Structures are given as structure tokens and as C-alpha cells.
Amino acid sequence: MVDCTRDDIRDLLPDLVHDQLGPAERARVEQHLAECADCAAELKLLRSLRAGAFATPDVNIDRVAAAVRASIAESAAAGAHDGDALSGDLASGGAVPGGMASDDVVSIDEARRRLGNVAATGAVREAPRTRRASGRTKRRPAGIVVPLSWRIAAGIALVAAGAGGYALTRGGAVLRERPVEQATVAASEPAASDAAPATGANRGAAKAAAPTAAAPMMAGDMAGAAGAGSDTSLPAPSAGPLILGDALNELSESDMQALLQSVDDLEAMPDLEPHQLPLLASVVEGAL
Amino acid sequence: MPEPIAATNEPDDAVLLERCRCGDERAATVLVRRYTPSLARFVASLGERQEVEEVVQDTFVRAFASLDGFRGESSLRSWLFTIARNLVRDRVRSRARKYQVVPIEESHAVTEHDALDAAMSDETERRLGEALELLSPMQREVFTLRVSEGLSYREIATVVGSTEGAARVHYHNAMRSIREFIDG
Numbered sequence: 009m010v011d012c013t014r015d016d017i018r019d020l021l022p023d024l025v026h027d028q029l030g031p032a033e034r035a036r037v038e039q040h041l042a043e044c045a046d047c048a049a050e051l052k053l054l055r056s057l058r059a060g061a062f063a064t065p066d067v068n069i070d071r072v073a074a075a076v077r078a079s080i081a082e083s084a085a086a087g088a089h090d091g092d093a094l095s096g097d098l099a100s101g102g103a104v105p106g107g108m109a110s111d112d113v114v115s116i117d118e119a120r121r122r123l124g125n126v127a128a129t130g131a132v133r134e135a136p137r138t139r140r141a142s143g144r145t146k147r148r149p150a151g152i153v154v155p156l157s158w159r160i161a162a163g164i165a166l167v168a169a170g171a172g173g174y175a176l177t178r179g180g181a182v183l184r185e186r187p188v189e190q191a192t193v194a195a196s197e198p199a200a201s202d203a204a205p206a207t208g209a210n211r212g213a214a215k216a217a218a219p220t221a222a223a224p225m226m227a228g229d230m231a232g233a234a235g236a237g238s239d240t241s242l243p244a245p246s247a248g249p250l251i252l253g254d255a256l257n258e259l260s261e262s263d264m265q266a267l268l269q270s271v272d273d274l275e276a277m278p279d280l281e282p283h284q285l286p287l288l289a290s291v292v293e294g295a296l
Numbered sequence: 297m298p299e300p301i302a303a304t305n306e307p308d309d310a311v312l313l314e315r316c317r318c319g320d321e322r323a324a325t326v327l328v329r330r331y332t333p334s335l336a337r338f339v340a341s342l343g344e345r346q347e348v349e350e351v352v353q354d355t356f357v358r359a360f361a362s363l364d365g366f367r368g369e370s371s372l373r374s375w376l377f378t379i380a381r382n383l384v385r386d387r388v389r390s391r392a393r394k395y396q397v398v399p400i401e402e403s404h405a406v407t408e409h410d411a412l413d414a415a416m417s418d419e420t421e422r423r424l425g426e427a428l429e430l431l432s433p434m435q436r437e438v439f440t441l442r443v444s445e446g447l448s449y450r451e452i453a454t455v456v457g458s459t460e461g462a463a464r465v466h467y468h469n470a471m472r473s474i475r476e477f478i479d480g
């Protein structure tokens with residue numbers, strides 16, 4: 009049991025064990041220890057604990073130091089490479105990073121090799137430790153190699169995305185042009201808008217010249233979103249302008265009626281939400 | 297307070313840290329040598345006995361990788377202990393998730409020191425080890441940092457995320473438990 013109530017003295021006993029007391033405090037504690045068997049016993053216990061119960065585990069300090077040095081070198085090399093690559097890009101168009109020897113760039117494999125050489129003098133578990141050490145760095149090391157299979161997969165994904173985008177664009181363009189022809193609103197359009205593509209600066213001019221073509225664009229969007237199949241009886245895509253954006257209220261009444269009729273006549277309407285089309289038509293009708 | 301360095305006449309932590317920031321690997325080596333034993337004891341006291349060296353190494357790697365974030369508000373030693381403590385906790389959690397095992401708590405901790413007990417030739421040391429294992433995890437952390445490493449209560453509070461007063465209470469409760477175990 010602990011009988012002494014001098015917590016202020018007992019608080020300092022670990023500091024006495026570690027020789028961390030100033031002369032005055034040390035004298036005060038030692039004076040109390042000479043009079044208090046309880047605190048003297050506690051001090052003896054603390055010394056025993058420190059000497060025995062807190063034994064230092066078997067750790068190879070050289071190995072730890074070598075791994076830490078390798079990690080620091082790797083980080084420094086990565087940082088130097090990043091900064092130098094940037095300055096090289098600015099100065100020489102990125103051809104050669106200036107002011108850096110090629111030896112300064114250390115890849116992960118090189119760092120592992122270096123660490124492996126150091127640890128070969130009696131190390132165990134070098135590989136996972138090296139990987140761990142190198143993996144802790146925030147910066148990506150220079151010279152990192154992306155596996156070939158990843159590159160191939162990325163290339164395939166890129167090509168597929170491009171092809172899909174192109175197909176969607178082509179399909180959407182055809183579908184968008186279909187209502188224009190059905191609405192027969194192109195008769196009064198300037199000749200320039202007939203061949204105007206839906207991209208670039210021509211878009212604005214065509215839009216200004218043929219505002220009535222905007223609503224068919226909307227119908228085309230709906231048909232395109234529904235994934236309508238191609239209709240071989242439709243006229244050629246070049247028959248009408250392809251115009252993006254505009255307001256329904258800019259349509260003349262006859263054009264709107266033609267649009268609504270063309271929408272009603274569409275066979276390939278959205279299957280997913282079949283009730284939206286009449287609702288949309290009624291809303292548009294009401295707006296007129 | 298840092299480890300005694302008078303015998304080797306090595307620069308103090310602040311000087312070495314500044315050199316480390318400039319990429320001086322020798323300064324980093326000095327710090328590694330200075331603090332590896334303390335960190336190893338602390339890591340072992342937390343129950344991580346199989347991979348002490350790996351945890352210690354990771355502690356230094358993380359510390360040197362984030363030196364810019366160390367503002368010197370606490371001592372380097374307490375900062376290192378904090379990193380090591382977090383690493384051990386992460387590993388315990390990771391193992392618990394991976395193997396669906398119960399993290400080591402008080403009731404399980406006694407069996408953790410079988411290997412260490414075998415190495416203890418002295419009966420008193422063995423009993424001291426058992427007494428330590430009976431402490432709660434927080435008591436054991438605080439007691440280890442105070443007795444084994446000589447950290448102040450303020451430093452301990454920083455490491456364990458507590459207050460000085462709470463650290464002091466944990467220490468005295470731990471000491472009372474150990475003395476009761478030894479005397480009983």
C-alpha cells in the first residue's frame with residue numbers, strides 16, 4: 009500500500025530516476041527519501057521497473073537508419089525531379105531538365121536496390137520494409153513505371169470512349185435533323201444555313217437566321233435520348249440546318265403545330281417514360 | 297526532455313532538425329540513433345512486439361516526410377511518440393478488421409508477454425512485467441512514458457491526447473496498482 013501523501017515528491021521520483029532534476033529539487037526529494045520509507049521503496053521499484061520490465065526490444069538501429077536514409081534520398085530525388093522538370097519545361101520546352109545529373113533521379117526500383125544493398129549485411133524483411141519506406145513518401149518518385157497491361161487497358165478504354173462519342177454524335181445529328189425536314193420550315197431559310205454545321209461560329213449565325221429550327225432540335229433530342237432506331241426513309245442529313253438552343257416561343261404557330269405533329273408522329277418515342285410526351289406536348293400547347 | 301547527449305557532444309534536436317530539412321542524411325541518422333531505443337520500448341509497451349522495428353522505422357519515415365509540418369510546439373521526442381502511437385493503433389485496427397480478432401485489452405494482455413516473460417530470468421522482473429500487464433492500456437502508456445522514458449506530464453498529455461492532470465492521475469493509479477500487485 010502507498011502510505012505517503014506527498015504526491016509532489018512522488019511525482020518527481022521518475023525524474024530522479026532519469027536524472028532530470030535540478031540541484032534544488034533533487035536535494036528536496038532526497039531529503040524526503042531519507043525520512044520516508046514508503047517513497048524510498050517506490051523509488052527502488054521505479055529503478056527496478058526501468059532496468060527490467062522496460063527492456064529494449066531487439067532492434068537493428070543500423071537497418072532502421074539505412075531505411076530512413078533511403079526514404080529521405082528518395083523523397084529528395086523525387087522533389088528535385090519535380091522541381092527541375094518544371095524549370096526545364098519552362099526553360100527549354102521540357103526537353104532536358106537542366107542542372108540535374110541523371111544520377112539524382114532515383115526510381116522506386118533503384119531505391120529498393122540501394123536499400124537492398126545496405127540491408128544485405130544481415131537484414132531480414134528488406135523487401136517489404138523498403139516498399140513500405142518508399143511508399144510513405146508523399147511525392148511520386150521519378151521514373152515510376154506503369155505496367156504494360158494498364159497501358160493497354162487505358163488505350164482500349166480511350167478508343168472505346170472515342171468511338172462511342174463519335175457514334176452518339178453522328179446518331180444524334182441524324183436524329184436532330186429529322187424533325188427539321190418533317191416540319192418543313194427550311195423553305196425561307198437562307199442558303200447559307202442549309203449547309204451550316206451545328207458547330208463553331210456558324211452556329212450562331214444559323215441560329216439568328218433560322219430561329220424556327222430550334223424546336224426541331226428539341227424534338228431531336230428527345231428522340232435521340234430514347235435511342236430511336238434509324239429510319240431509312242428520312243431525308244439526307246444535309247436537308248436542314250442543325251441548330252442548338254433557342255426558345256420555343258420564337259416559333260411561329262404553324263411551325264409549332266408542325267413540330268407537335270412531328271412529335272406525335274414519331275414512332276420511336278421513349279419507352280422508359282411513355283407518359284412524358286403527351287404531358288410535354290400539352291405544356292407546350294398551353295404555353296402557346 | 298531529450299535523451300542525454302552530453303557524452304557524445306552531439307547537436308541538440310533543433311539543430312539536427314534544421315539540418316534534416318536541408319537534406320542532411322547524417323543528421324537524420326543521429327536522430328534515428330538517439331530515439332530508436334525509446335521508441336522501441338514504447339512500441340513494445342503498446343503491445344506491438346512482433347514488428348517493433350518496422351513500426352519504429354515507419355515512425356521515422358513519416359516524421360522525416362512531414363518535417364515541414366513540425367512547428368516545434370512540442371518536443372521532437374513527444375512528436376515521434378505520437379506518430380508511433382498512431383501507427384500502432386492503426387495496425388491494431390487493421391489486424392482487427394483483417395482477422396476479425398478482438399483488439400488486445402486488459403483481460404487479454406497478460407498472455408501477450410509470454411515471450412518476454414521467458415526472457416526474464418529474474419522472478420522480480422517477471423512479476424513486474426505481470427504487474428504492468430494488469431494496467432489498463434492508457435495507464436500502461438502513461439506509466440511507460442513516465443517511468444521508462446522520463447517524459448513530463450505535459451509531454452505525455454501531448455502524446456496520448458489528454459491533459460496533464462489526467463496523465464498524472466493515470467500515473468498514480470498505475471503506480472498504486474503495481475505496488476498492490478507486488479506487495480500482495
